[in-house]
Amino acid sequence: MKSYSNFAHIQHDLHSGVVSCHSLIEHHLSKIDAKKHLNVFLSVYEEESLLRAKEIDQKLKNGKAGKLAGLVVGLKDVLCYKNHPLQAGSKILDGFTSQFNATAVQKLIDEDAIIIGRQNCDEFAMGSSNENSAFGPVLNDIDNTRVPGGSSGGSAVAVMADMCQVSIGSDTGGSVRQPAAFCGVIGLKPTYSRVSRHGLVAYGSSFDCIGIFSKSLEDNALVLEVIAGSDEHDSTVSQTKVPHYLQELNQPEKKFRVAYMSDALHSPALQPEIKTAIENTIDQLKSRGHLVEPIEFSLNEFVLPTYYILATAEASSNLSRFDGVRYGYRSPNTTDLESMYKKSRAEGFGKEVQRRILLGTFVLSARYYDAYYNKAQKVRRLIRNQLKEVLSKYDVIIMPTTPTTAFKLGTHSDNPVEMYLADLFSVQANVAGLPAISIPSGVDKTGLPIGIQIMADDFEESKLFQFSKILSNLV
Ligand code: GLN
Numbered sequence: 001m002k003s004y005s006n007f008a009h010i011q012h013d014l015h016s017g018v019v020s021c022h023s024l025i026e027h028h029l030s031k032i033d034a035k036k037h038l039n040v041f042l043s044v045y046e047e048e049s050l051l052r053a054k055e056i057d058q059k060l061k062n063g064k065a066g067k068l069a070g071l072v073v074g075l076k077d078v079l080c081y082k083n084h085p086l087q088a089g090s091k092i093l094d095g096f097t098s099q100f101n102a103t104a105v106q107k108l109i110d111e112d113a114i115i116i117g118r119q120n121c122d123e124f125a126m127g128s129s130n131e132n133s134a135f136g137p138v139l140n141d142i143d144n145t146r147v148p149g150g151s152s153g154g155s156a157v158a159v160m161a162d163m164c165q166v167s168i169g170s171d172t173g174g175s176v177r178q179p180a181a182f183c184g185v186i187g188l189k190p191t192y193s194r195v196s197r198h199g200l201v202a203y204g205s206s207f208d209c210i211g212i213f214s215k216s217l218e219d220n221a222l223v224l225e226v227i228a229g230s231d232e233h234d235s236t237v238s239q240t241k242v243p244h245y246l247q248e249l250n251q252p253e254k255k256f257r258v259a260y261m262s263d264a265l266h267s268p269a270l271q272p273e274i275k276t277a278i279e280n281t282i283d284q285l286k287s288r289g290h291l292v293e294p295i296e297f298s299l300n301e302f303v304l305p306t307y308y309i310l311a312t313a314e315a316s317s318n319l320s321r322f323d324g325v326r327y328g329y330r331s332p333n334t335t336d337l338e339s340m341y342k343k344s345r346a347e348g349f350g351k352e353v354q355r356r357i358l359l360g361t362f363v364l365s366a367r368y369y370d371a372y373y374n375k376a377q378k379v380r381r382l383i384r385n386q387l388k389e390v391l392s393k394y395d396v397i398i399m400p401t402t403p404t405t406a407f408k409l410g411t412h413s414d415n416p417v418e419m420y421l422a423d424l425f426s427v428q429a430n431v432a433g434l435p436a437i438s439i440p441s442g443v444d445k446t447g448l449p450i451g452i453q454i455m456a457d458d459f460e461e462s463k464l465f466q467f468s469k470i471l472s473n474l475v
Pocket of ligand 1: 125126127128150151170171172173174175176203311423
């Protein structure tokens with residue numbers, strides 16, 4: 001079977017009888033099987049997805065199928081799928097099974113999407129290379145000696161290698177956009193609160209967003225349309241009406257006012273080919289009549305530290321629930337209650353997660369709270385205000401998604417700060433709560449994909465999609 005880059009073509013072929021949901025599942029299962037060495041899936045729901053495919057084929061015949069009938073979806077191992085294992089890439093959740101569906105997952109199922117499996121990721125979504133998973137790293141399908149990015153590495157590779165049509169991941173500081181850039185696919189982080197977080201394993205709750213990996217903008221828009229919206233189980237989710245993203249994506253092209261951050265472009269950390277890709281994009285946009293101007297963003301150097309102070313603080317609090325009592329792993333070598341807590345957490349959590357819990361606990365401690373946590377909250381507000389001001393004058397901001405293309409496995413393993421720098425351009429949108437997307441924009445001289453990132457104002461995902469379409473037609 002051929003690979004589909006657009007779900008609309010699948011729907012067309014389903015209706016004309018060229019394919020069935022059953023044959024689509026068989027196709028993706030064979031892709032998963034052929035590339036097991038990439039370590040993308042932690043569970044594959046083989047029989048179950050084939051059965052469900054049959055059911056949906058029947059619904060299609062009866063004209064009763066939902067709007068995602070035939071869409072094969074993979075879930076990052078941080079999303080609850082009822083009666084299925086969930087581990088957040090961690091040993092501490094050994095043996096844990098979800099008792100309910102995440103709201104986003106439920107909405108997909110209600111529209112007849114088929115869930116094919118659970119995808120590998122960095123432990124508790126902490127990482128930028130997928131090397132922090134308790135189940136081993138995921139490999140990049142273009143070059144198996146390179147990382148796929150993180151933390152949603154499995155989800156990105158799954159779409160890239162046609163193991164599913166769409167993946168659902170989570171983006172707290174870039175975990176959808178960064179791996180999307182490393183794997184040459186589209187990755188969307190919606191506005192904070194656009195999609196319910198109910199049933200998403202919490203990392204940094206004021207940053208966490210469910211995001212979407214796809215090959216086409218149309219698929220991304222359609223899935224967002226389905227999973228976004230209000231939810232009684234998440235008090236932070238927005239009540240703002242969900243637009244018809246797919247319809248809005250297909251509006252006639254308009255001229256955009258585009259800002260780009262000149263300091264990001266001149267950053268010494270930026271790989272020269274990525275700089276060239278952005279410069280070419282800028283030139284082409286100008287020649288097509290869009291307004292493109294440089295802006296100074298004076299708070300740039302504070303974005304990464306602000307993120308790593310606040311996200312670790314929230315993580316230290318969120319992860320306190322994994323105590324050996326309520327979920328998953330309990331150390332067998334304990335003598336009393338205290339040693340059970342200590343040993344279960346020391347044996348259950350990996351190194352990076354422990355580092356972040358320690359960091360977060362430190363910045364929240366009575367003596368240092370004002371110097372770190374409180375100050376970072378204030379800086380976060382300033383960053384958001386400054387970006388909002390830019391977005392009152394421009395429709396979108398463009399910048400690189402990542403400083404480099406996919407690096408070799410092990411490159412930053414011994415140096416956490418170096419690894420954190422991989423998030424230099426992606427954490428901004430999360431600190432400010434703004435929507436952002438990464439779209440493929442050519443390759444570097446070794447053939448590795450480059451991602452361009454676009455950011456827009458709150459709830460302006462339609463603008464992101466429309467502008468991405470213009471950019472995709474340039475390259
Ligand atoms: N790489 C970032 C981190 O390790 C982002 C992770 C994420 O978005 N989940 O925190």
